[in-house]
Amino acid sequence: MNSNRRERSRRPRIPQAAIRRLPVYLRELEEAVSGEERVVSSAELSARTGFTSEQIRKDLAYFGAFGTRGVGYDARLLASQIKRILGLTHSVGAAMIGAGHLGTALARFSQAEHKDIRIRHIFDKDPAKVGSSINGVVVEPVSTMLESLRASGVRIAVIAVPETDARTVFAELLAAGVMAVLNFSPVKLAADGVHVQNIDLTMELESLAYYAQEGVDR
C-alpha cells in the first residue's frame, strides 16, 4: 500500500541529494560571476565545492543540458537556471518558529547571508519576546501563527522550538499550508505531501564522540 510516487514529469526522478547540492553550486556560480569569470567547467566547480566533477555534471543533467561540450557552463546562465529550478527567481518567504538562542541565530544568519530566502515571520510563545524585533522582523505570538501564515501565504518554515512543542507546532504548520520544513527539534517529524528536513543537533554532536576514539575507522 505504498504511496506510489507518481512519475509526474518525463524526467528520470531526481535524487534528493542532488537537489540539496544545487544551492551550493548556485553560491559558487554567483561568486564566479561577481568575479570576472564567464565560463565555468565542472572541474572548476568541483575544486570550489568539494564535490566530484562527475557528480556535478550528473546533478545538472537531471534538469537539462546546460553546458557546452568542450567548453563548460556559462556561469550567469547556469546560475539563473538553478534559480529557476529551485524556485528562487523571486525572493521566497519563510517563517521561523522559536525565537530562542538558536532561532534568533538562524534568523540573523539567514537575513544576513541570503537574498533568496527571506524570513518574513518569527513566532514565539513567550510574551516577553513578542513585539521585540530581530533584524527588522517583529516577533509574533505563536497563538496567531495559523492565521498569520495563511494570510501571507508562506510555504517554508524552520522549527527551532523545544522538543515539547515541536509536534503541535508542526501540526499547525501543516494546517497553515506549509510545504517544506527545516526541523531543528530532536523530534523526527514527517507527513505526506510535505518535505521535512530534520537536523538533530544532539545527534550530530554526540556521534562525533565515536570518531574521537582511538582505533576507530574514520
Added chain:
Amino acid sequence: MNSNRRERSRRPRIPQAAIRRLPVYLRELEEAVSGEERVVSSAELSARTGFTSEQIRKDLAYFGAFGTRGVGYDARLLASQIKRILGLTHSVGAAMIGAGHLGTALARFSQAEHKDIRIRHIFDKDPAKVGSSINGVVVEPVSTMLESLRASGVRIAVIAVPETDARTVFAELLAAGVMAVLNFSPVKLAADGVHVQNIDLTMELESLAYYAQEGVDR
C-alpha cells in the same frame, strides 16, 4: 590509489548512518529508564524515534547481541552499551570555535542539554568577545587555540566561524590533534584520518525552496 580502508576489527564495517543514530537511541533509552520502563523492544524504540524497528535492530547488531529474543532490550543495559560504543562513559570535552550568534547558541544549547559532551573551550578572534563568558566558559583568543587545545587534549571541535576563516581554523585544529569536527561553515572540509561532519545551513534552507514549489515530488 584509493586509501584502502583497513579492516581493523573483526566486525563487518559499520555504516556511518548507524553510528549517527546511536545518540538518538541513547536519548530515548535514558528517557525510558527515567520513566518506569525496564525492557524496551525495537518496536517501541521505533515508535519513539521514527526509525524502523528492523533498522534499529540492525544498527545495534553491528556492535553485538544486546537483546533477549522474545523479550526485548534491557533499557539500562542497552543505554550503557551505547555509551560505551560512543566513548561516552565519561563526559567528553569539546571546543567551540566562533562565539558569534551561531556559536553562542550552539554552546548554550549543548551545555543545557547534554552531560555527555561538554564544551570546555570557546574561541573567538574578536578581542571584544575574549574574556566574556558563555554558560560558565570563558572565551579565549583564537591566537592561543593551538596550545590551549594541546594542553587540554580535546579531540572534538565545532567550527562556527565565517567562511573566510574556516580553512585556517581547520588546519590549526588538525595540528592540535583534533579527531572529529562538526563544521557549520559553508566550506566543505575534509582530511585523512579525521572525521568531519559538514552542515551547510544555506544549503539546508535554500533547498527547501525546491520542495515548496507546486507540482514537485516531495
Added chain:
DNA sequence: CACTGTGAATTGATTCACAGCT
C-alpha cells in the same frame, strides 16, 4: 509465542568510463 538477529533483495547514490559535440 514474541521478539531478536541476520542473510538476501532492493533501493538509492556515487563513481567509472567513454561516446558525443563543438
Added chain:
DNA sequence: AGCTGTGAATCAATTCACAGTG
C-alpha cells in the same frame, strides 16, 4: 582537444522475510 552528458558498474544504506531462541 576538451569538456559535457550518460549508461553501466559499484558502493552504501534500507527493507524484507524468516530462522533462531529465550
